[in-house]
Amino acid sequence: MEILARTVHATRRYGPVTALDGVCLEVPAGQLLGLLGPNGAGKTTLLQLLAGLRRPTSGTVELFGGDPRMAARRRRLGCTVQETGLPPTLRVHEIVDFVGGHFANPVPTAQLLDQFALTGLEGRQSGGLSGGQKRRLAVAVAFVGRPDLVLLDEPTTGLDVEARHLLWGAVHHYHQGGGTVVLTSHYLQEVEALAERVVVIDQGRVRADGTIAEVRALVPARRVRLNAPDLPPLAGVESSSRVGDRYELWTTDSDALLRELVDSRVPFRDLEVARASLEEAFLALTSPSTQTLTPTPVEMAR
Amino acid sequence: MSTPTIFRLTSLHTRYQFTETIRVPIAVIGTTLFPSLSLLFFVVPQPFAQDPRQATAAAAQLAIFAVMTVCLFTYGVGVAEDRALPWDGYLRTLPVGPLPRLTGRLLTGLAFVVIGLVPLVLIAWLATAATLPISRLAMTAAALLAAGVPLFALGITIGYSLSTRAAMAVAQSLLMPLAFGGGLFVPPNMFPGWLDAISRCLPTRAGRDLVVTATAGTDVAGTSVLMLAGWTVLTGSLAVWAYRRDQGRRFR
Structure with missing residues (x-):
C-alpha cells in the first residue's frame, strides 16, 4: 500500500x-x-x-x-x-x-x-x-x-x-x-x-x-463498580479506588474477577460492569498515576 | 486543468495581496498621502518652490520618502503582522513556494508606491516650478526603483526577523533618521560638514543623489552608485537570511 x-x-x-x-x-x-x-x-x-x-x-x-x-x-x-x-x-x-x-x-x-x-x-x-x-x-x-x-x-x-x-x-x-x-x-x-x-x-x-x-487492550479495559463494607485483596484487580462503601475496580478480565468476588463471599451489592471507552483507555495511558499499570506501552506500540 | 504555473500563482498572490491591502483604505491613505501633504505644506509655500531645479529636487526627495514609507511599513510591519497570524502558517501549507508570494508582495507595494506618487507628481507639476522632460521620465523611474531596492530588502529583513511590535518600533526609529540624514526633507547642500559625511554613508542619500541627478539629467557620482550597490548587497543578504530562518512564530 x-x-x-x-x-x-x-x-x-x-x-x-x-x-x-x-x-x-x-x-x-x-x-x-x-x-x-x-x-x-x-x-x-x-x-x-x-x-x-x-x-x-x-x-x-x-x-x-x-x-x-x-x-x-x-x-x-x-x-x-x-x-x-x-x-x-x-x-x-x-x-x-x-x-x-x-x-x-x-x-x-x-x-x-x-x-x-x-x-x-x-x-x-x-x-x-x-x-x-x-x-x-x-x-x-x-x-x-x-x-x-x-x-x-x-x-x-x-x-x-x-x-x-x-x-x-x-x-x-x-x-x-x-x-x-x-x-x-x-x-x-x-x-x-x-x-x-x-x-x-x-x-x-x-x-x-x-x-x-x-x-483499549493496552489498559485495564473493564471497570467494575460495587458497594461492599470491605474487600479482601483480589488477584484480578489492576487498580482500585474507594469512596465510602463504593469501590471502583479496573481489570483486564471482569469474568475472572467476578468469580473471585463470589468465591470470597464478600456481601457486595449494586454491581456494575462496563467496558472502558476509548476516552478512559486514553486517560489511563496518558495520566502519570496509572502509567505504572502499563509499564511498557512504548514497546507495545510497535 | 493542469498544475498552476508560477505565473498563475504570482498573479493569484498579487491579486490577493492587493485586495487585502485595499480593504483597509485608511492604512493605504496614511502611507501614500503623507509625502504629498509634505510637499503641499512644506515646499509649495516656500520661495524656492518657484525655482525649477530646487522644486524638482524637493519632489524627487519626497518621492523616495514615499517609497521608503511603503517599504518599511507595508513590507516591514506588514510582513511581521502577517507572520503572527495563523493564516500565514496556513498559506505555507499550500503548494506554493516563496517566489510567487514575495513577488505578489513586491508588485502590491509597487502599486501603492505609484498610487502615492500620483498626487505628489500632480502637486509638483501644478503648484511648483518642478519640471521633468518626458525624455528623463524613464531614467527617473529606473533611478527611483534602484533607490528602492535596498529599502525593500530592509523592510523584508525587519518583517521576517522581528515581532510586530519590534518591527513597528524599528521601522519608526529608522524612518526619520534615514529621511533626514539622507537629505529627503532638507537638501544635503545645507548640511554642515560632519552631517554631510554621515549622510554620504546612508542608502537614502545614495538613492536621493541618483534620483535627483536623473531628474536634472546631470552625471551621477560614482561613489553614490557604489554606496547604493553596497547597501543593496548587504540588505539583500540580510533579507534572504531572515526569510530562510523564519519558521513562523518562534513558539509552538
Whole structure:
C-alpha cells in the first residue's frame, strides 16, 4: 500500500523543550487516523512537520515521497487553518477561490460552500461570519484542492453539535471516497466512531498505535463498580479506588474477577460492569498515576 | 486543468495581496498621502518652490520618502503582522513556494508606491516650478526603483526577523533618521560638514543623489552608485537570511 506520509525518528526541540521525541509513523493511503494526546503532547508539532511548516531537529519527514518543505510535495495535501485565522476583510468566495487557485482541479466554489452549509454567504467578509461559520470555512478550504491527504487539527473545537455532525459527515464522505485523513480532536467519542487507527502521543512520544480495540487492550479495559463494607485483596484487580462503601475496580478480565468476588463471599451489592471507552483507555495511558499499570506501552506500540 | 504555473500563482498572490491591502483604505491613505501633504505644506509655500531645479529636487526627495514609507511599513510591519497570524502558517501549507508570494508582495507595494506618487507628481507639476522632460521620465523611474531596492530588502529583513511590535518600533526609529540624514526633507547642500559625511554613508542619500541627478539629467557620482550597490548587497543578504530562518512564530 502506498505510504502518503512518514516520519522516521522525528525529533523536534524548541530550545530546552522536546516537543517530539523520536516519533516513527506511517500513514498509508485510505486510512482515517486519529491522533490523541493531552494538550502539549506534540500532536500539533507532528502535524506541522508533516505539512512542511517546521523542520525536524533530527530524523526525517516525508510527504508523498519527498520533503514536505518543497511546494511540489504539497500538491495533494489539504490542511485546515488551525485557529479561526481567516483574513477578516476577504469575502468568503474570495478565500475559497484563492486557495483553490493553487490546485490543478479545484472543487467549484459553489459546490464546496454547499457541502459545508455556507451557501448564501459567498459575498460576506469572513470577519463578519459567526464562529461556527468561520470554523466550517476554515475546514472547507482543506478540501478545495481535491487532496489525497488532509490534516485536520481540532476541526470541531468550539462548534455546536449540529455543526460538528455536518463536519464529521464531510470527513466521512471524503474518507469513503478513498481520502486519507489524519486528525486530532478533543471529542474522543467521535474519533472512536470514525477512526480506523488511533495513535496516542504523550510527552512527544508515541504511547500506543493500533486499532481502537488494540489501544483499549493496552489498559485495564473493564471497570467494575460495587458497594461492599470491605474487600479482601483480589488477584484480578489492576487498580482500585474507594469512596465510602463504593469501590471502583479496573481489570483486564471482569469474568475472572467476578468469580473471585463470589468465591470470597464478600456481601457486595449494586454491581456494575462496563467496558472502558476509548476516552478512559486514553486517560489511563496518558495520566502519570496509572502509567505504572502499563509499564511498557512504548514497546507495545510497535 | 493542469498544475498552476508560477505565473498563475504570482498573479493569484498579487491579486490577493492587493485586495487585502485595499480593504483597509485608511492604512493605504496614511502611507501614500503623507509625502504629498509634505510637499503641499512644506515646499509649495516656500520661495524656492518657484525655482525649477530646487522644486524638482524637493519632489524627487519626497518621492523616495514615499517609497521608503511603503517599504518599511507595508513590507516591514506588514510582513511581521502577517507572520503572527495563523493564516500565514496556513498559506505555507499550500503548494506554493516563496517566489510567487514575495513577488505578489513586491508588485502590491509597487502599486501603492505609484498610487502615492500620483498626487505628489500632480502637486509638483501644478503648484511648483518642478519640471521633468518626458525624455528623463524613464531614467527617473529606473533611478527611483534602484533607490528602492535596498529599502525593500530592509523592510523584508525587519518583517521576517522581528515581532510586530519590534518591527513597528524599528521601522519608526529608522524612518526619520534615514529621511533626514539622507537629505529627503532638507537638501544635503545645507548640511554642515560632519552631517554631510554621515549622510554620504546612508542608502537614502545614495538613492536621493541618483534620483535627483536623473531628474536634472546631470552625471551621477560614482561613489553614490557604489554606496547604493553596497547597501543593496548587504540588505539583500540580510533579507534572504531572515526569510530562510523564519519558521513562523518562534513558539509552538
